[in-house]
Amino acid sequence: MNYYSLNHKAPSTSFKEAVIKGLAPDKGLYFPEKITPLPKSFWDAIDDLSYTELAFEAIKQFVSPEIPKTVLKTIVEETLSFDFPVIKLNDHISTLELFHGPTMAFKDVGARFMARCLGYFNKNNDEEVTVLVATSGDTGGAVANGFLGVKGVNVVILYPSGKVSDIQEMQLTTLGQNIKALEVHGTFDDCQAMVKTAFLDEELTNNMQLTSANSINVARWLPQLFYFIFAYKQLHKQYKNIVFSVPSGNFGNICAGMMAQQLGLPVKHFIASNNENNVVTRYLISKLYEPKPSVQTISNAMDVGAPSNFIRIQEIYKNNFDALKDNLSSFSFSDEETREAMLEIYNHYLYVADPHGAVGYLGCKGYLKENPEAHCVFLETAHPTKFLDVVEDVIEEKQPLPVQIQSVMGKEKVSVEISVYEELKSFLLS
Numbered sequence: 267m268n269y270y271s272l273n274h275k276a277p278s279t280s281f282k283e284a285v286i287k288g289l290a291p292d293k294g295l296y297f298p299e300k301i302t303p304l305p306k307s308f309w310d311a312i313d314d315l316s317y318t319e320l321a322f323e324a325i326k327q328f329v330s331p332e333i334p335k336t337v338l339k340t341i342v343e344e345t346l347s348f349d350f351p352v353i354k355l356n357d358h359i360s361t362l363e364l365f366h367g368p369t370m371a372f373k374d375v376g377a378r379f380m381a382r383c384l385g386y387f388n389k390n391n392d393e394e395v396t397v398l399v400a401t402s403g404d405t406g407g408a409v410a411n412g413f414l415g416v417k418g419v420n421v422v423i424l425y426p427s428g429k430v431s432d433i434q435e436m437q438l439t440t441l442g443q444n445i446k447a448l449e450v451h452g453t454f455d456d457c458q459a460m461v462k463t464a465f466l467d468e469e470l471t472n473n474m475q476l477t478s479a480n481s482i483n484v485a486r487w488l489p490q491l492f493y494f495i496f497a498y499k500q501l502h503k504q505y506k507n508i509v510f511s512v513p514s515g516n517f518g519n520i521c522a523g524m525m526a527q528q529l530g531l532p533v534k535h536f537i538a539s540n541n542e543n544n545v546v547t548r549y550l551i552s553k554l555y556e557p558k559p560s561v562q563t564i565s566n567a568m569d570v571g572a573p574s575n576f577i578r579i580q581e582i583y584k585n586n587f588d589a590l591k592d593n594l595s596s597f598s599f600s601d602e603e604t605r606e607a608m609l610e611i612y613n614h615y616l617y618v619a620d621p622h623g624a625v626g627y628l629g630c631k632g633y634l635k636e637n638p639e640a641h642c643v644f645l646e647t648a649h650p651t652k653f654l655d656v657v658e659d660v661i662e663e664k665q666p667l668p669v670q671i672q673s674v675m676g677k678e679k680v681s682v683e684i685s686v687y688e689e690l691k692s693f694l695l696s
């Protein structure tokens with residue numbers, strides 16, 4: 267599959283080059299040249315196919331011919347070595363738990379898939395690759411875990427100082443080896459802007475092979491489309507009008523869901539559920555896309571002022587506002603509403619949701635008011651214990667810590683503080 271730059275000022279490139287480069291030379295995100303819907307026989311067989319078979323068929327067109335089928339099979343099997351259960355809360359709302367991987371957030375799938383693709387492409391290459399990642403909380407830990415000890419790969423994670431949870435910080439600052447953490451005095455958007463600037467800096471790119479493990483990288487972004495197919499497999503016999511409420515920040519996950527829909531997944535509608543960082547909610551009301559600096563919230567991983575992937579969503583809908591609006595609703599919620607939702611979910615359903623999932627739940631409720639015939643699946647994008655302070659404070663109940671979380675507790679934090687791009691550059695050159 268070839269990929270073109272959404273800035274349209276760079277040549278199109280293969281999957282391999284798109285993964286290795288991360289971002290196109292004109293700073294545009296890569297997008298597949300063609301999306302071929304999966305045949306009816308695939309959807310008809312959904313009950314008989316395993317998760318790995320479904321994932322293999324769904325991703326095949328995007329990675330071939332550069333990744334041979336046998337290699338892809340192994341990559342998919344290794345990537346998906348944990349569960350993706352749907353939990354029904356009531357007849358209209360379910361949640362898809364995406365936190366059963368090693369770092370307990372939905373990023374594990376993309377990070378593990380990308381690490382293996384990069385490993386395959388680099389296997390006969392002596393040149394080291396530096397993977398740059400900006401994180402508002404979860405990508406950093408997942409990429410650190412996914413790339414730990416991978417030969418020839420150095421990972422540099424930029425995270426906003428004081429704006430990630432304690433456990434998220436431990437996950438990205440304590441692993442050592444080939445993983446380095448930079449604590450940025452700024453917001454996630456500052457981290458993301460520094461990463462994008464680095465890709466355009468010839469002094470850097472002439473000296474080292476840089477790539478990104480954020481969802482701007484197609485190998486990190488596209489595997490997220492599996493989730494929507496997995497949820498559909500579990501629910502389609504019971505419910506007809508399935509809609510997804512996706513807690514959104516950088517909009518990679520919801521955009522991957524829209525790619526699954528392009529492949530033919532019968533999704534009725536998407537809901538982008540936001541905290542107070544709500545550029546897309548405002549856009550759908552005003553038609554004006556006006557990013558603004560992010561504000562800090564209790565669903566910190568969604569504290570994104572300028573979502574990278576919105577341009578991919580615009581591409582899917584050919585920049586047609588009405589077509590997008592037909593398929594996408596968006597709601598924005600305050601921290602107070604989020605806390606109330608966490609308590610409501612706990613009291614009514616004895617289910618402990620994390621703050622991001624709770625925003626997704628509120629998105630379901632908002633949509634169902636006008637569309638009572640739908641069955642809404644909100645994505646539980648991270649395990650509640652990643653946000654221990656908030657969760658225990660709201661439900662007033664001590665939470666047992668899963669082994670994945672226990673394994674990072676008490677380890678020594680190692681990070682380097684930086685404030686401006688020049689400091690990132692000298693760190694990378696040193």
Ligand SMILES: Cc1ncc(COP(=O)(O)O)c(C=O)c1O
Nearest residue numbers: 404514515516517518519567647
């Ligand atoms: C727990 C959690 N929920 C939601 C999001 C938002 O996902 P996206 O950036 O793909 O919109 C993130 C971060 O990306 C996250 O870590």
Ligand SMILES: N[C@@H](CCOP(=O)(O)O)C(=O)O
Nearest residue numbers: 401402403404405480481567
């Ligand atoms: N919420 C993310 C922000 C980065 O998103 P990505 O999908 O583009 O990597 C995080 O947790 O870091």
